[in-house]
Amino acid sequence: MAKIVVITSGKGGVGKTTTSASFAAGLALRGYKTVVIDFDVGLRNLDLIMGCENRIVYDFVDVITGNARLSQALVKDKQLENLYILPASQTRDKDALTDEGVSEVMAELSKQFDYIICDSPAGIERGAQLAMYHADEAIIVTNPEISSVRDSDRIIGILQSQTKKSRREPRDCSRAFDYHSL
Ligand SMILES: Nc1ncnc2c1ncn2[C@@H]1O[C@H](COP(=O)(O)OP(=O)(O)OP(=O)(O)O)[C@@H](O)[C@H]1O
Ligand SMILES: [Mg+2]
Secondary structure (H helix, E strand, O other): OOEEEEEEOOOOOOOHHHHHHHHHHHHHHOOOOEEEEEOOOOOOOHHHHOOOHHHOOOOHHHHHOOOOOHHHHOEEOOOOOOEEEEOOOOOOOOOOOOHHHHHHHHHHHHHHOOEEEEEOOOOOOHHHHHHHHOOOEEEEOOOOOHHHHHHHHHHHHHHHHHOHHHHHOOOOOOOOOOHHHO
16 A cells, blocks of 8 residues: 655645656655655646656646556656656646546556655646645645745645544544744
């Protein structure tokens, strides 16, 4: 069973994708078989940061729609033996990722990998919710701007109430910290 980690923030452009790539590479270097999934449907970037943009044939949505098998969509990193990427689709259809489809892909990847890293899109909409839903752990990326800190605070609340794990193990969803004191 893989450990699933979401890299999220609420705020856009704070370093989620860069962190996803470097964290996944670090795990792979330590010998863990790791896959990093780009949940940013329509605005994929992870492939660029990981330098595999020219090797994408199929993507996450192709797997969910049955257009490709998971093994066809996974792109193996050229430098690290244990590192794979599941690229996002460039479709404009934001509903292309279905709940059932994502669950099936997660279950399948869980059998094959030690770590699944989910690179979340910005915001708190459907894409971000799908990216965090299956996560066992979350890394929240932020910067010192107060708007970024407040968005992170909001994300903590959502993580504590709307993930599969939080529904199994409900916890106190009160505010994690007072950002005005920063
Ligand atoms: N630790 C860092 N220090 C300085 N700059 C960084 C750091 N991490 C990322 N960046 C830069 O910040 C910019 C945005 O990074 P990135 O694409 O990873 O953010 P993101 O949160 O994934 O954005 P989006 O919300 O659009 O998906 C890039 O130019 C990247 O090089
Ligand atoms: Mg990103």
